[in-house]
Amino acid sequence: NEETVDSWIYTTCGYCGTGCGLYLGVKKGRAVAVKPNPSSSVNQGQLCLKGIYAWKTLEHPERATRPLRRVGEKMVPITWEEAHETLARKIREALEQGGPEAIGIYHGGQLTLEEYYALHKLAKGVLGTPNIDANTRLCMASTSMGYIRSFGIDAPPGCYEDLDTAEVIFILGANPAEMHPQVWQRILRNRQRKGTKLIVADPRLTLPASVADLHLRLRCGSNIPLVYSIIYVLIRENLLDWGFITKATAGFEDLKVAAQDFPPEVAQELTGVPARDIIQAAHLFGRAATAVTLFCQGVNQSLQAVDTVTLINSLHLITGKIGRPGCAPLSLTGQSSSLSMREIGGAGSLPGLRNPKNPRHRHEVARFWGVEEKILPQHTNDIHTMLELIDAGRLRVLWVIGTNPAVSLPDQQYVRRQLERVFLVVQDIFYPLETAYYADLFLPAAQWGEKTGTITNSERRVNLVQKVTQPPGKAQDDLTIICQVARNLGAGRLFPWPGPEEVFNELKELTRHRPNDLTGITYNRLKAEGGIQWPCPEGAKTGTARLYTDGFFPTDPAVSQAYGEFNANPGRAKLWAVPYHPPSPFKDPDYPFWLNTGRVIEHYHTRTKTKRILELNVLIPQPFVEINPQDAAALGIKEGDWVKVVSRQGWVKVRARVTPVVSKGEVFLPFHFGDLDPGERQQPQAANHLTSRITDPISRQPLTKVGTCRLEKI
Numbered sequence: 001n002e003e004t005v006d007s008w009i010y011t012t013c014g015y016c017g018t019g020c021g022l023y024l025g026v027k028k029g030r031a032v033a034v035k036p037n038p039s040s041s042v043n044q045g046q047l048c049l050k051g052i053y054a055w056k057t058l059e060h061p062e063r064a065t066r067p068l069r070r071v072g073e074k075m076v077p078i079t080w081e082e083a084h085e086t087l088a089r090k091i092r093e094a095l096e097q098g099g100p101e102a103i104g105i106y107h108g109g110q111l112t113l114e115e116y117y118a119l120h121k122l123a124k125g126v127l128g129t130p131n132i133d134a135n136t137r138l139c140m141a142s143t144s145m146g147y148i149r150s151f152g153i154d155a156p157p158g159c160y161e162d163l164d165t166a167e168v169i170f171i172l173g174a175n176p177a178e179m180h181p182q183v184w185q186r187i188l189r190n191r192q193r194k195g196t197k198l199i200v201a202d203p204r205l206t207l208p209a210s211v212a213d214l215h216l217r218l219r220c221g222s223n224i225p226l227v228y229s230i231i232y233v234l235i236r237e238n239l240l241d242w243g244f245i246t247k248a249t250a251g252f253e254d255l256k257v258a259a260q261d262f263p264p265e266v267a268q269e270l271t272g273v274p275a276r277d278i279i280q281a282a283h284l285f286g287r288a289a290t291a292v293t294l295f296c297q298g299v300n301q302s303l304q305a306v307d308t309v310t311l312i313n314s315l316h317l318i319t320g321k322i323g324r325p326g327c328a329p330l331s332l333t334g335q336s337s338s339l340s341m342r343e344i345g346g347a348g349s350l351p352g353l354r355n356p357k358n359p360r361h362r363h364e365v366a367r368f369w370g371v372e373e374k375i376l377p378q379h380t381n382d383i384h385t386m387l388e389l390i391d392a393g394r395l396r397v398l399w400v401i402g403t404n405p406a407v408s409l410p411d412q413q414y415v416r417r418q419l420e421r422v423f424l425v426v427q428d429i430f431y432p433l434e435t436a437y438y439a440d441l442f443l444p445a446a447q448w449g450e451k452t453g454t455i456t457n458s459e460r461r462v463n464l465v466q467k468v469t470q471p472p473g474k475a476q477d478d479l480t481i482i483c484q485v486a487r488n489l490g491a492g493r494l495f496p497w498p499g500p501e502e503v504f505n506e507l508k509e510l511t512r513h514r515p516n517d518l519t520g521i522t523y524n525r526l527k528a529e530g531g532i533q534w535p536c537p538e539g540a541k542t543g544t545a546r547l548y549t550d551g552f553f554p555t556d557p558a559v560s561q562a563y564g565e566f567n568a569n570p571g572r573a574k575l576w577a578v579p580y581h582p583p584s585p586f587k588d589p590d591y592p593f594w595l596n597t598g599r600v601i602e603h604y605h606t607r608t609k610t611k612r613i614l615e616l617n618v619l620i621p622q623p624f625v626e627i628n629p630q631d632a633a634a635l636g637i638k639e640g641d642w643v644k645v646v647s648r649q650g651w652v653k654v655r656a657r658v659t660p661v662v663s664k665g666e667v668f669l670p671f672h673f674g675d676l677d678p679g680e681r682q683q684p685q686a687a688n689h690l691t692s693r694i695t696d697p698i699s700r701q702p703l704t705k706v707g708t709c710r711l712e713k714i
């Protein structure tokens, strides 16, 4: 109701990577409503349920309002001075006892670009620790490595506008109807307006699959043979862009030889998709003048994830469907600022899409920060390695910021054992919280709407989020907390900023002349223009809608993030002849079902926010397992029955949802739910009790979509 609001403040949705523009309504200094920004090119005047109710968590009674310190079994309130000093002291002690390796930082993908920058400057430029990672390891690490291996840098080549001009949209391992609802609405509008053809490859009969022109219902874990077979048909029928292949790529002959192993009839055996459908998909894709491939966790969290991303990229490279309107392999990022994270330090990189193994890149950052020789010549360790270091007694202090590993990481029993063993600092917006159950020190943080900064969405669009209201109680914004810890460690001169805009102005200097050049962007421009896509060098009138329009790729080792890790012909994209590893090692007669974990539209990540929004939580208040009707009948399981789902890692007890959405022999559980009480082992319900610590060998992303399990009726 417009009359109940004093003013509407321009900002951006803080949930998924779509990056919808919105206004936050404020009355007497309090956020009271949200409405879509009608001039946002991203969401075009619409919002999904999560966006509409986003303001409701701002003044929730369970917001954390004061720092807490463990004393015996209890957490007791302390002052900020004590909290900052405790953290600084524990870090100093860990440094003395175990060196920089004894400190670990694990943070979320929903911080602002400015907060990431400050945190990574502290970790890499002050502490010199090899241990800093983000929960983007769980969602975008494979895409990140796949882009680097194909194109030289981690950058989505296209934009949402390409969805408007594409003749064909190929959705592989993504469910935008649930996870990126405004991307899905855009696809639907285009289908209605101009009849865009839709191909969906998904083991489940999702909403996109149910309305697609062609649903390729592949078996869990069979992305590689499917994409290879489409490439096979494209090559066999010469549906290729030879001009582009010759001018802009390297490795075609190797790719061609590798694809020969996957005629559609063979792929049918490996994927379960009829050969005629694979051929039809190749025809639709190859004969269209323009095509976009959208992909997400069904690729990133599945077998040979990085390899699959490179094959998707190759699909576009050999058909010349990249670098022009309506053509792109476009990954959908899960969190609102996952891509900001990747610009600053994702994939173990350095700001400005630099590689720490490249002496020149390392030196550029070290000299800019004034910390010569501090930055390690290596990619930083992932969270799994950090947990192993805790297990080995080498990592002593773990600082967790804005993420909830006691729900989200695979193999929960193992994870929780490590959280119990380390001095755990948890910085978050709610208390209680599953991970905070294990905390020794808890720091209450400000959230979206209570702080200003920038976030970058799936199409490289840098957007502004604005502070419209004060954080509750004594909660502080993450940037303030990070800078104070740095000052307590004696590194204050490196953290001199009065506010986030000054951080942004510093960090963008590190992107000057780099592929993600931000030097033409200011906060005022972001407000005026509704977000700007990088690169946007100083003096540029607009951002850059799509990359590689000249067919030139940043694979030169001097520029690339792939320094020394593979040989690419400078300026050319790489076509990878990836191997195929059949999923047989996963098969086990004791665990005959494929286990697929995923998401629902009503919830976000570990429900930290969405379980506290009545309008959302009431729709899906508890976890469930989807079981195919044939399997349910064979096991005597009916809709709503309690079922024990058992894997090699653990078990959960959840309600059955009997549905043909899943294929026979496969089950699906949403991963959002934590245990009712994380310390109580009687009724576990977090899906990650079931998942394993097996990761993609290149990206170290867990393969949480391809586990195995059995079902027991209770």
Ligand code: SF4
Pocket (backbone or CB within 6 Å): 013, 014, 015, 016, 017, 018, 019, 020, 043, 047, 048, 049, 050, 051, 052, 179, 180, 181, 182, 183
């Ligand atoms: Fe927010 Fe994503 Fe929904 Fe847009 S689609 S309103 S960014 S949750």
